[in-house]
Amino acid sequence: MTAPNLDLMFQALADPSRRTMVDRLSRGPASVSQLAEPLDMSLPAVVQHLQVLEAAGLVKSEKIGRVRSCTLDASTMSQAERWINDRRTQWERRLDRLGDFLEQTKDDQP
């Protein structure tokens, strides 16, 4: 597996239309027309957004007959999620240790 490209992943998720597409795909595979349904834009514009999601590794698509079927790549999703989670938990553990320290200091000086 290649290293996750976090630049591309977070960039892809920074757009509301692309998040709508990811949201739709989280409920199951969809064609490009199905992805376009809730979006107020042309089909070529949807295809461009799809290409950004594919370049980031968040979505895979495959042409089956005349229809391009898109699916979510949960493993790439989890890499973006883990990057945030690692930093957040490190920060929260630090706050916990600070809390413990203050609690101990309180006991020292009644």
Add this chain to the structure above:
Amino acid sequence: MTAPNLDLMFQALADPSRRTMVDRLSRGPASVSQLAEPLDMSLPAVVQHLQVLEAAGLVKSEKIGRVRSCTLDASTMSQAERWINDRRTQWERRLDRLGDFLEQTKDDQP
């Protein structure tokens, strides 16, 4: 609490220098100079990146005397994390149900 601005959050995390700053802040509060240390850029450029992180709500900063002290906002971090997690788990639950269905179908036709 205002609604999280996911556009700004993910946009802020899409830059490697800003992720380096978030990474540093996950280990504790830091001054702007401390944030600049591992980065090959001018202090004004670091301040600009800091403003992007602050606008996204990921970082808070406060001027104490002559020094601007920056801290991570874990609650905003967790909102970005939760958005990804919700979609990923929905997709994985769907795959699990599909697996169960295929397993049952296999039993039906030995």
